[in-house]
């Protein structure tokens with residue numbers, strides 16, 4: 001039977017979340033430790049979907065999956081076909097944890113639909129479809145999630161500017177800790193916007209400071225300067241806390257990572273739950289930090305070698 005397959009993975013924002021919405025730079029990496037596979041096949045009567053959160057008709061999908069619904073509708077409109085499809089989603093990307101799950105699922109499903117019809121899908125077109133669907137999930141997406149969950153290289157990203165991939169040259173491991181609590185990206189993005197509007201001097205400056213930290217971090221990432229990067233990560237966390245996008249649990253995990261000797265630690269993604277990241281010197285140090293996170297109540301941890309090594313078993 002004809003089948004279309006599409007893949008995507010998670011992403012980790014190293015620096016610049018929230019500020020990126022205001023035109024400041026962000027630095028992010030593809031996070032292939034967590035992945036999504038979508039499979040599309042012909043169906044008998046109506047479009048159906050089978051994923052962890054829902055199994056049933058596309059037209060009756062719950063609000064939580066509204067952005068995915070949008071990506072399916074736009075893809076089918078573009079392809080101009082109206083056969084009935086069955087869409088199956090297998091995912092290890094935790095939902096609403098700052099790893100770009102909503103964008104990743106839209107990327108995988110869009111790719112699978114285009115693959116099913118043997119239609120080429122240019123990167124620009126994929127990003128356009130996913131960004132459109134992300135407007136529902138995020139309100140005002142920077143476009144970073146769509147890019148990073150579909151790309152295999154790290155990016156220095158500024159909204160509406162030419163894309164700049166960069167070469168990661170940093171000895172160190174990234175430890176990711178999941179609070180086990182869902183993040184609240186849409187709400188956090190809106191609250192930051194309200195703050196910036198009400199107090200442009202104070203919070204506008206914080207946004208610019210976050211951008212400056214991201215700008216300088218690019219140099220550290222390209223020139224193997226983990227100690228300097230760690231300090232910038234912790235400085236960014238202070239600003240993100242000031243913008244009120246951290247949470248008690250995130251702060252606890254960050255403290256645990258630092259007490260295990262992490263070079264720096266911060267939240268990643270939208271915040272208010274979701275995941276935090278910490279920088280360790282090597283695999284053994286990463287394992288120590290991960291243990292300290294688990295002891296402090298992390299739901300899950302991942303250790304990721306920065307220099308192209310990928311996930312550590």
Ligand code: PMV
Nearest residue numbers: 018098099100141142269270
């Ligand atoms: O929580 P996530 O994985 O969706 O990441 C959100 C990142 C923000 O910078 C807060 C928003 C955006 O659109 O870039």
